[in-house]
Amino acid sequence: MKSIKLIVYLVLVSVFVVSCEDDDVKVPDVVVRDRGEQQLADSDSLVDYLSTHYYNSDFFLSGSNHKYSDIIITELEEGEDLPAGHTLLIDAVETHTTTYEDTDYDYYVLRINQGGGDSPRFTDQVRMRYEGFTLVDGTVFDSLATPEDLFLTGAGFNPGLIRSWQLIIPMFNCADSFTNSNGITNYNNYGLGVMFVPSGIAYFSGTASGSIASYSNLVFKFELLQYDEVDHDADGIPSYVEDLDANLDVLDDDTDDDSAPNYIDQDDDNDGVLTINELVPNTYTVNMGDTEPVLASNEYELNRSTSNGVITINTVTAIDSDNNGIPDYLQEDISINYNEEEE
Secondary structure (H helix, E strand, C coil), rough: CCCCCCCCCCCCCCCCCCCCCCCCCCCCCCCCCCHHHHHHHHHHHHHHHHHHHHEEHHHHHCCCCCCHHCCCECCCCCEEEEEECCEEHHHCCCEEEEEECCCEEEEEEEEEEECCCCCCCCCCEEEEEEEEEEEECCCCEEEEEEEEEEEEEEEEECCCCCCCHHHHHHHHCCCEEEEEEECCCEEECCCCEEEECCHHHCCCCCCCCCCCCCCCCCEEEEEEEECCCCCCCCCCCCHHHHCCCCCCCCCCCCCCCCCCCHHHHCCCCCCCCCCHHHHHHHEEEEECCCCCEEEEEEEEEEEEEEEECCCEEEEEECCCCCCCCHHHHHHCCCCCCCCCCCC
């Protein structure tokens, strides 16, 4: 599984020599194009594709728990009538718009099944099955028939996934239930769809380990099975909450300007007290048959355990001790350690 992970390779304007076994191995020239101009070309290509391809829509009117492999996309040949039981993609997809790298992008989603569980956030870990292929010739460059856990937003040596996945996967819900039988997990009523995305929110001038060309528009069929909320820096604040400006980008939120974005900074305000210690801890005990507590909007679950049917839930709550609308863990002039034992 390599394609949807962001590639760490640098794209250079000129050819350079790679230090390998063969000193003559070179990376081909890649001219970095203007994003606005490229988006216009990509948009035309996507609309043309959607207008000339159809899928087997009636197949999904019966049955349940369909697979991504059940989705069959076919080109409508010139002069050919649309086969019964099929729908042109242009008549079925949703059109969405985003601004990324100062450029407006249109992207398209075919929603076959919404899913019955909850939705992940763009910073979460998701369990997926999928297949990716290029728009221009349908070449499958990646597929995953066995469920795998993927970080939508990465950190450190795990760079996370391309922008389109961060935008689209949270539009769907995961499975509403699952069962285990003989080591095999079966999922029920999960999100199923297809995304059609321009190069600007895919790899743009980069490539997926050389398996697809630069500036490729991509198509992904996918199943969203499960997800886990992620706190990348284990500071008690879920990573999605650390997107302070709510622009679906945690890389530009750095309260203390130390070049470490809040979502990977264990002391967000650089006041000498770790963020986890500026949060008020609490523990709930849920006996068998009891209803779990409803957490406050500024309260977050750290972990839970179950013993003899009794659930123990540990949480933390962000406090705004001076009532100025900013929690303590984001204010350098407030350094209350709520985990410090009193003498």
